[in-house]
Amino acid sequence: MSSVPIVIVGGGFAGFWAAAAARRVAPKAAISLLSPLDALVMRPRLYEADPHTLAAPLRPLLQPLGVDLVLASANGIDPAARLVHTDDPTSASLPYDQVVIATGSVMRRPAVPGAADAYSIDTQAEAIELDRALAGLAGRDPLTIAVVGAGFTGLELALELPARLAAHGRPSQLAPARIVLIDRAPVLGAELGEGPRPVIEDAVDRAGVERRLGVTVTALGRDVVHLEGGRPLSADAVVLCTGLAAAPFAGLPDARRDEAGRLEVDPYLRVSTQPGIFAAGDAAAADTGGGHRTLQSCQHALQTGRVAGENAARAALGLALVTYRQPNYVTCLDLGAAGAVLTRGWDREVVDAGGSAKQRKRTINTSVIYPDASHGAEGLLRQSRLDPAERG
Numbered sequence: 001m002s003s004v005p006i007v008i009v010g011g012g013f014a015g016f017w018a019a020a021a022a023r024r025v026a027p028k029a030a031i032s033l034l035s036p037l038d039a040l041v042m043r044p045r046l047y048e049a050d051p052h053t054l055a056a057p058l059r060p061l062l063q064p065l066g067v068d069l070v071l072a073s074a075n076g077i078d079p080a081a082r083l084v085h086t087d088d089p090t091s092a093s094l095p096y097d098q099v100v101i102a103t104g105s106v107m108r109r110p111a112v113p114g115a116a117d118a119y120s121i122d123t124q125a126e127a128i129e130l131d132r133a134l135a136g137l138a139g140r141d142p143l144t145i146a147v148v149g150a151g152f153t154g155l156e157l158a159l160e161l162p163a164r165l166a167a168h169g170r171p172s173q174l175a176p177a178r179i180v181l182i183d184r185a186p187v188l189g190a191e192l193g194e195g196p197r198p199v200i201e202d203a204v205d206r207a208g209v210e211r212r213l214g215v216t217v218t219a220l221g222r223d224v225v226h227l228e229g230g231r232p233l234s235a236d237a238v239v240l241c242t243g244l245a246a247a248p249f250a251g252l253p254d255a256r257r258d259e260a261g262r263l264e265v266d267p268y269l270r271v272s273t274q275p276g277i278f279a280a281g282d283a284a285a286a287d288t289g290g291g292h293r294t295l296q297s298c299q300h301a302l303q304t305g306r307v308a309g310e311n312a313a314r315a316a317l318g319l320a321l322v323t324y325r326q327p328n329y330v331t332c333l334d335l336g337a338a339g340a341v342l343t344r345g346w347d348r349e350v351v352d353a354g355g356s357a358k359q360r361k362r363t364i365n366t367s368v369i370y371p372d373a374s375h376g377a378e379g380l381l382r383q384s385r386l387d388p389a390e391r392g
């Protein structure tokens with residue numbers, strides 16, 4: 001068998017599992033994974049304490065699989081020459097037979113003055129920066145923290161802040177920190193639908209988190225939020241949790257994209273306008289098979305990564321491709337001291353809440369999303385298999 005080059009761009013959940021699945025299908029292929037950092041960042045955990053611990057080194061995961069880690073960012077793609085260009089002069093351009101674009105997403109900072117100055121938890125470095133700020137603020141009284149964006153991430157962060165300030169030594173005799181959740185949507189967790197909303201509202205009330213809903217932010221900084229038609233809100237820290245868009249690399253191929261900048265892919269996760277290009281994770285917009293589009297979520301990144309990697313290897317070897325389908329959908333939202341809420345299905349029917357749902361969230365965050373390298377390459381290749389229930 002010839003050694004066909006397969007290049008994976010991005011070392012997040014989708015990219016890592018694409019590499020493992022490609023290796024399972026094509027044992028002799030030359031597989032490279034491009035990532036600016038030797039780290040699989042546990043992005044869904046970045047609202048938690050100790051963000052400096054929330055990554056796993058990529059090299060020890062890729063080495064047993066015989067996948068070459070290229071520490072660089074991709075900054076161009078030439079589909080005619082089948083080359084991925086990088087910002088590293090030593091690896092300059094990588095030839096590919098098949099490429100998987102798994103470059104993930106970045107937070108959409110609002111287009112208002114001062115937005116660049118606010119904290120965020122989009123990357124591990126940003127989450128660490130916020131954590132340092134919280135450590136410095138923990139003893140301040142009064143203390144106000146504004147969280148802009150009351151979606152999934154903003155809710156998890158706001159509800160986790162009291163425990164994080166306490167862990168940073170906030171004296172219990174001080175007044176509780178004032179935490180203000182701000183959103184232009186008129187409800188909390190607008191994108192989560194009505195099912196879990198009563199549980200979320202109850203958790204927010206019990207935590208004493210203030211709401212400023214249905215308001216538009218017109219300008220901000222690290223210590224102030226200006227609201228349309230209202231008085232500015234002074235804060236000791238302002239954190240943005242304002243949603244995700246595809247990272248810029250997905251904008252390079254000549255292809256169709258959705259409003260979040262994600263590459264439209266066919267049922268095999270091919271960017272169908274471009275031969276030899278697959279996309280997965282937050283960089284791709286795929287049909288889950290039941291009429292719903294993938295979301296920028298871990299469960300979709302883990303599975304689309306596996307399918308795109310498997311199909312890139314199949315295409316390289318001239319084998320039939322497998323169809324991506326993932327009808328099952330769950331969400332598990334951390335509610336801080338109130339536990340968590342678990343929903344099932346696209347209508348987000350609440351199936352569990354409180355302490356037992358929190359156990360489930362802990363399992364997801366500390367086990368499910370981590371590759372288990374304890375059984376070496378064999379174990380990783382086994383985990384790269386597609387779930388038979390969701391295999392096309």
Ligand SMILES: Cc1cc2nc3c(=O)[nH]c(=O)nc-3n(C[C@H](O)[C@H](O)[C@H](O)COP(=O)(O)OP(=O)(O)OC[C@H]3O[C@@H](n4cnc5c(N)ncnc54)[C@H](O)[C@@H]3O)c2cc1C
Binds near residue numbers: 009013036296301
């Ligand atoms: C704070 C936060 C909380 C979240 N909570 C949840 C949750 O509870 N549940 C859930 O399902 N999802 C959650 N998400 C979303 C989830 O993290 C993403 O859906 C998931 O990380 C997507 O995986 P990915 O591999 O597609 O992208 P990413 O994890 O973003 O990884 C992409 C990788 O590609 C790299 N990259 C980007 N551009 C290039 C380039 N040009 N060249 C080389 N490499 C590049 C990046 O450095 C990154 O390492 C959360 C996200 C955040 C930020």
